[in-house]
Amino acid sequence: MTIDLYDDEKPAAYKVGTYHMLDWTERALHLDSFGAMSADPGLGVLYPGGNWFSFNEYLTIQAGQFTRPFFDKHMFIGFPSKHLTYYVGTSEGRHIWIVFRPKNRRARAGGNMDGVDKWRERMRRFRGFFCFGCSQIEGKNVISGGPFSYGDADVATLVQGHVILSVAQVDRLNDILMGGYDTFAKDNEWGDDFFERHEPYSVTLKYGQDNPIAEAYEEWEKMKSAWDRLYDCSKIGRFVCALAMVQKVKNEDGEECGVLCDYEAMKKEFRGREHGGQGASFYPLGFSKTACNVQANSLPNYFGVELERLNEKYSVNTTNEEGEVVRGPPPFQVIKHQTYSAQKSVFRNSKAEHEISLGREPAVLAMIGTTGAHQEKVQKELRALQLELSYDRTAKRIIQGTGSLGIRSEMEILVHPGRLAEYNRHGSFLVSKLLKPMTRLYFGGDSASLFQASLIVLRPHVYPSLLLDTSFFWAVKARRLWGEAMVITKNGQRLCPWYIIEGIAICLRNAAFAQTGDMRLISGPVFKAAGLWQSIIDTGVPTMTKKFWREGAHGHLNAEAWPQPQNGSLRPSVAITAVKAHFGKEAAEMYHRRFELEWRMDRLLDLGNTESKRMHRIAARQIVAAYRQEIRERAGTATHKLITEEEKQLNREAAHLERVRMMQVRERRTRALESWQDKDTPLDRLNGFTLVSRMLGSSETVPAFPLSNSVPRMESGTMVDRMLKMAENKMATGAPYFGSRSTLTMSLVQAALSHFTMGVPEELNVQHVRWLAEEVIKELQAAKVDIVPWTSKRGRHARGSMWVHVVHTSPYRAGVSTGRYLPANEDEYIAMKMEEQREKDNPVPHGWLAQMPESLWSIKLGHRDLSEEMDDGFMNLAKGGGIDAQKPDFVGLFGHLRALFEDGIGSDLHQYILFCATLLCKIHPHYRYVVSNPNAQLQDVEDARLVVRNMVMVEPTKKAGSANRGIIAASFIAWLMYKRYLEPSALERRWHLTEAKLKKKTGNHDLTWGLFTRWGFYTIVNPHQFMIQNKGPPEMQSNGRMYWRMTDDADLIEVWRTIKDAWKRGQYREALRTIWSEPDLKRWERRGLLEPPAGETTGGSRDESPSKKRPAVAHEEDLRRTIKRMHSMRVEFHPRRV
Structure with a gap:
């Protein structure tokens, strides 16, 4: 569906020449984001401006939240800040952090790659130093064990107490911290040069404020006074603020009209100048090839001219290397500009209800039928979705016309106060000479006319209709798949197949795209393989190819057309983003592994290979790989825990010889863990036994293997039998599984059992469980898994610190059937059961002769x-x-x-x-x-x-x-x-x-x-x-x-x-x-x-002559009807999907 917005007979939009007849007076200005970073190391952003001074409460320290994240979406501080921040507290409604900037310029580009564990440990140490600084302030009753003491007891008074500082006390704290920082960074005992390589800068930032700014003169004057009081711009190195303007348009009858961006006009405005065309992205809306949303790292031409004029006017002269006086760098810089139709909360779900692009439905379907700590949340979400799906809320907003249908235009400006003249480094200058001139561009003059000319104004009631018409198909498709999922899973009691989960995730992404026009929602290898990307370019509507989604609206996703994994990783998935957003990283990893397993087996069936032995082997490999991954994580966690405890004991130990011994043990564990992980975590009786002993052993000279005190040896057959019974809920969950939150291996076992046993008779279920067990045992032996974590004598789940030896044996005695026959369809299964019934009714063991008659045609x-x-x-x-x-x-x-x-x-x-x-x-x-x-x-x-x-x-x-x-x-x-x-x-x-x-x-x-x-x-x-x-x-x-x-x-x-x-x-x-x-x-x-x-x-x-023919089975029809009833609850007879 492609809509012509300028159709001569039934025009959906006004022509640009008639825009002067429309009402453009209803508009609103907002200050959307606001932030600052100190010019030098220290608490510079906390210093107020001018001569304002107060002995009242100014800074509230919140040491218990020291790892509160800092989100710098557009990186206004100039380098990645992940795992480089320490949260201080709040001041005048602003959140304050300390960000550790690398001294080396090259190191700033790459960011901190040490991981979350090291970041937490380092910030815990800095909190001890920060507590020491607060303890030096009179009257605050903060007790510290010293600048290098960071235990819970050392910072208890700072964490539990209500510590509030005045402006003078903030200045005193800054002097103490900066005066002792070099000693703290260089003379510490933990041997980490992180603080020596980084400098502490203070920063404040808040997005999504949407504080209204009135156009009246008095309001601008109030804003100037507030900024002069809050910030001492001479101590600020970077200053960022985002201006947002919401423009509403009404026709001559007072009816509100939808407003969109014109692709051709906006593309023209971002071309031809130095500030234009740099990083501009245009996202076409899902129903039109003409309308779009815009995101850019620069301003359109009608705004960029004014910013160039301001830079030219207020930048100061400087001297270059040759001694020549030249114009200095520009003090004002645009780091983000975006223009999109309507407010985000209108055509997307609110934050509390989750956006449909995040996919609540596929996330819940991926988790139902599994065991673990998320079951209570899964059932709660499932009950809510059975009452109302996430798309229905969005559709109601569109139908009811809630909110504004106008256009929202935002510009995020970065200010470098150090590049301004000294007399201009104050808040009132930024308000009067930067913010006010830039916002005036929307209201009048040539810039306002050009801004309006770059828009498309729809006639009343057109925009909601377009949104519903485009996204309605994908919502219906998602709703149908949801109903099918409820039938297959018996209302959330069994595992849901991958093609249902991925199908709903794709449908919801398409519906979200139709409402927002954000191409990022349908980016990625899956959408390109499905033909969605090309279809939007060609028609403006997201449609899939028949090869990818076969047999029309009632077909399933084609495993053959799914994109291949890249760089040896797992196959790409759309639903994994939804699972991660709603249930966390571990749940997403669990689903991703299960998706890979189900895809492989479905692919075999698509190729016509119904041999269950090969499917059992594939499932066994995936299960053992997941089990080894969990062992790697648990063993690493157990080793790090021992190292941390020994470090704490090392800080308390006074005897020199004992300290040397403990440091040797800690270094041994660290080296063994690194070697074990570098060698792909061996679990054999040679390398694995030695390295695990050195990682987790208790002795110092010859480390003892951390043997479990429950059983010294475990047969692989018994271990696999426990895994299968626990996955089938025939046994309480315990070893070899690791706990309710670590369900990666169990989810794969459950998926494999569901694939093989659902929809087939009970006697075949038992065989499949047996065959899967044999393949898992073989895979464990082939992977040389000779040692695994186990449990303590009184424990239940496996622990990474206690291990057991594995003896590779089969759980079944020799001579037991190991055939691999799996009926490919219902007719074949009915024929097999009828033949078995005939043999029971006519017991003639070996009643035929291959020799009689001798002619070959008689076979x-x-x-x-x-x-x-x-x-x-x-x-x-x-x-x-x-x-x-x-x-x-x-x-x-x-x-x-x-x-x-x-x-x-x-x-x-x-x-x-x-x-x-x-x-x-x-x-x-x-x-x-x-x-x-x-x-x-x-x-x-x-x-x-x-x-x-x-x-x-x-x-x-x-x-x-x-x-x-x-x-x-x-x-x-x-x-x-x-x-x-x-x-x-x-x-x-x-x-x-x-x-x-x-x-x-x-x-x-x-x-x-x-x-x-x-x-x-x-x-x-x-x-x-x-x-x-x-x-x-x-x-x-x-x-x-x-x-x-x-x-x-x-x-x-x-x-x-x-x-x-x-x-x-x-x-x-x-x-x-x-x-x-x-x-x-x-x-x-x-x-x-x-x-x-x-x-x-x-x-x-001979035995089949007319005189000796077997009598017909009288109850064949009854048997056929019985078997049909046995499978009547299934959607379709297929061993892999039901």
Whole structure:
């Protein structure tokens, strides 16, 4: 939607030539901000001007708020002030700080990078010095332990007492502080040169005052007297004030009109002069390409001319390096100018209700369903939002027309009193010679006409309508997403998926942009990837591309189109700003990690990869990474706490030897902590154990490991089991979690469990929890997490100062199912449950024969169990083994491999393996491949390919029994299960098997090809080469030889789907072409094995003859309806989102 404000038939705005017919008399001046900084180190801003003097109360010291922040939005003091300020108190309604300016000019540009902890500690020390200065003033009863004593007891009288100073006492305090500052900075005992490198300047600043300034002569005179009394400008180095003018416009009928900035006119006014065009930014409003808001670091031309005249008139001459008399630097400087339509409180939420751009809704949705200290606030905010959303308040203001529809223009001027003549350094001069001439520009003359010509005056009732029309769509979209979130989360009881949270955050940002025109609301990589930035340039309206927000208004965000992370960090998020604003930095970090986890798993599903094993692995990596991050923070905090306590004890200790010992311990902890963090916080039994012992150990010579007195060792399986049960609220929260405020790891565990278990049946939930636990255990072992923080004997949550050894074990015994089958949709799940019901109603274990009939076309797809031949083959493979160290446990081994196969037998991969094993049963022993030397050792891939090319198919002279046939098929299945699901170390750990014993058992054939079989290489490789073909570089074995890798599961599944589709259509030759070569297919075709006899159909297994067909399930429809009802509460059936 782009609106033409100058449409000839229905004009929305007045033409500039008719502005003289409008009423411009209603306007108001305001002093918006006011501040000063002393010219020299000391309390210069507290000195009153002129001869004014008073013994009454002048300065109220508030030492308890010494870390009160100082917000210098436009940096009028000339350098970044973060972590460089000390709050003193209030004087005459002004807040007073001391800012520590670096002596080195280069150091001022970078700011203080030491962090908040060091800043607090340094200001605590300065408070002790400040308390010492106050104690030297007679009659104040302030007690101090000395200039270097800064403990709570040393400053108690200053903090708890009501200390008020007069003007004379402020002067006395300034002399004491400045006289002793060098000694305090250089001769201290804490070894920090911060105060030596910085000088203390006093500063005062307050934004958002909006003090009205009347145009009457008497009011200006009062203002001059007040400034003369408050400030001694000779002691002030920088002086800043902001003038704001609100201009209202009415038509001839007295109706108020909306006023906007004209983009073309304002752009012209900021061009062509030295003071113009420097840092000017134009923010188009969301409904028009013509109207805009303006922010600049300079003045428009119609105001800049006057400022140049004042600088030219009042700057003093100076002498340059060559001795020439030149004009000095300008005393007046504009550091900010902005012009925007209406007052901020009209079209944005007030500060108390939060702006919609901060996004209360996404912040609350990001926190619901989690545990921690914010739950009470989350529930309170949720109840309020269910009654009224944040956008509704803004819409009411617009509809009701509350407030002014005028234009607000502000200029923030920086004054350098030192650049003025000495006789002009007083407050009345600044009021009469600077403020008054600059405000007069709005009221009359050419400057007023040019100012009015740069504006767009809308006709009555147009502006609110435009705002609602533009932002209404995004508000409706946000409201619909909120309703969907309440359904998915069951009114705030479960976790909300990322695409809902991010979607609402984007909608609210767009709605806020439509009302304010502030392009900063939609800046960032996400909005650019969504096409919002370009759409505003093209149409004036924020609209998204279908690729980013697919399927129209009812679709979800596309994970593929989301921008990639930059510089190795996490993926960008829109909602994280809202979470940080409402719930703090830790909550924002928690959500950001959870968002990254959910995005990765959704991306896999978008790519068609429904293999849950890979998703479990991704979730495990994210969980372990978050856990290690929490360990890093907690261990660092515990170490700093010990260092702080030892420093306090060091200040109280008098014995020299004891002081030396404590200083050595403190230095050891500091060096160990820095080394531990530089090495990416190792937690292994070598480096991690040593460094943690040195960080937190109690001994001085050989530090003892800070072992927990609850348990000395903890099995990783037990630890992970506790993590999962606590996340599921099946156990009280405690170790290994760190507390109610440290929920980063728990939030990721809860997100993963919600992703895997919500919307799927209970029996599958248990499996997913088990699989996730196994992957987390593997990831802990891979990351070498051998030591972790734990709890004390009577404690509950883990503490960074107490640790435990981790023994890596599985929480489940060997032989338990580890299949990885996850239904991709509801139909597949219903089909699986119906098949299970049929098997329960018709218990015929292994009731089909792969051999009957012998023709290949008779293979029946979709079997859910092994054939009789394969069942016998597994039994024969397991014969002859024991469970002691002398006899290998082949019973447990092949039982486990068989369970691996049967538990996932419904998946595409296992169905393909079963199909290939059935082919083996049918072609052997009637036809088989023979090689010249089956015992040959293969050195590389080319040797194996050469052996395969030289193989010939022969027909044996006599038939072999079904036992051989079954062993071949069972060996084929067992070999693939081992290669895909087991680690080599599992052989010896679980079943006491070594490669030497296996070689003896398998006829001394090559283990990579003939593992677990007596029949050697040639019975396994063909006719199914595709399963073991080369995909990527060869693997290097422990003996130095190289073998190729297994084919990826995704490629095998793609082949299987091709075979299955062709098989169902009766195209058997085309199906087998992906497995066999053309000569092989011709041999089978000549023998009549690929085409059924005339008049017969496929699928004639012996047990599936008409006389022995399984009876139909009478209650299939009831089962289908039951399953449908079980999922009726979900919005959609999808394992990842509901």
